[in-house]
Amino acid sequence: MSLLFLHSCASVMQMANIINCEFRMKSVNQTKLAGISIEDKSNIRSLGFSEIGRLTSAYLNKDLPLSFQLNIEAKNPNSNPASLSKFDWILTIDDIEMTRGTNSNQVSIPGNNGVTTIPMQISVNLFDALKNESKDALLNFAFNLADASDKPTRIGLKLKPTIYLGQVPITYPDYINVGTEFGGN
Numbered sequence: 001m002s003l004l005f006l007h008s009c010a011s012v013m014q015m016a017n018i019i020n021c022e023f024r025m026k027s028v029n030q031t032k033l034a035g036i037s038i039e040d041k042s043n044i045r046s047l048g049f050s051e052i053g054r055l056t057s058a059y060l061n062k063d064l065p066l067s068f069q070l071n072i073e074a075k076n077p078n079s080n081p082a083s084l085s086k087f088d089w090i091l092t093i094d095d096i097e098m099t100r101g102t103n104s105n106q107v108s109i110p111g112n113n114g115v116t117t118i119p120m121q122i123s124v125n126l127f128d129a130l131k132n133e134s135k136d137a138l139l140n141f142a143f144n145l146a147d148a149s150d151k152p153t154r155i156g157l158k159l160k161p162t163i164y165l166g167q168v169p170i171t172y173p174d175y176i177n178v179g180t181e182f183g184g185n
Contacts, residue, residue, distance in 0.1 A: 017082035018161045019172065021109055022075045022182040025157055026117065031068040033126075033142045034058035043143050059127070059135055066142050067123040070155065074116050075182050076109040083108050085164045090175065091122060092156035093145065099124040 031039045036051045044052060058064050070091070076082045084107040090100045099122065109116045126138050133141070145154060158175035 017076070017078045017080060018084055018163060019176075020076075020078055021082050022077070023159060023176065023178045024073050024075075024182050025155060025178055025180050026071040026073045028068050028070055028145065028155070031066075031142075031145065033066050033139075034064055038143060041143060044139055055139070059138070062127045063125060064127040064138060064142075065123060066126050066145070067121070068145070070120045070122050070157070072118040072120060072157070072159075072178065073182075074107065074109045074118060076111050076114050076116075079111050081108055081111050081114075083163065084161050085169070086162045088160040088162075088171075088175075089120070090158045091124075093141070093154055095156065096129065098129045 029039065031037070034055050034057075036047065036054060038047075041047060044055070047055070055064075074082075074084070086102060086104045086106070088100070088102050091098050103118070103120055105118075107116060107118055126142060130138055130141060157178040159178060160172055160175045162169050162171040164170070
């Protein structure tokens with residue numbers, strides 16, 4: 001009985017360490033549309049002829065994949081390190097749910113205000129996510145996102161952390177909103 005109590009206390013402490021952590025979206029990079037890097041591009045006119053052809057073909061095939069790396073920073077105010085086994089996430093852009101998934105890479109966040117960067121690879125078919133939008137709206141959407149690299153204000157992110165106690169997963173009951181500043185969630 002006392003061993004079960006110790007495990008319960010340890011899991012509560014580990015979850016409290018994660019819940020006390022602050023998360024923020026730091027940056028967006030490696031932005032690609034249909035496999036074409038658009039990171040330094042402001043609109044379709046800044047692409048080459050062959051790249052425009054690839055985008056046109058992707059659009060006609062109703063497969064317009066947008067991929068990017070979203071860099072999340074986690075700050076741990078606790079004196080002990082915090083460990084995050086995995087987290088479920090929901091990504092929105094302009095308040096439209098684009099995609100959701102699970103990051104299964106274990107993350108360790110050092111204590112005493114230590115900060116760790118968590119890179120997340122995101123991929124979404126814009127044609128599916130924004131099916132009621134025009135071709136121009138889809139392209140503008142992607143190019144505007146590529147321009148958000150230093151402060152991704154158009155992106156919304158929610159995380160639901162999970163820790164493991166031995167082989168038993170313990171998941172936080174709700175999603176945590178992630179903003180662009182620490183403490184501004």
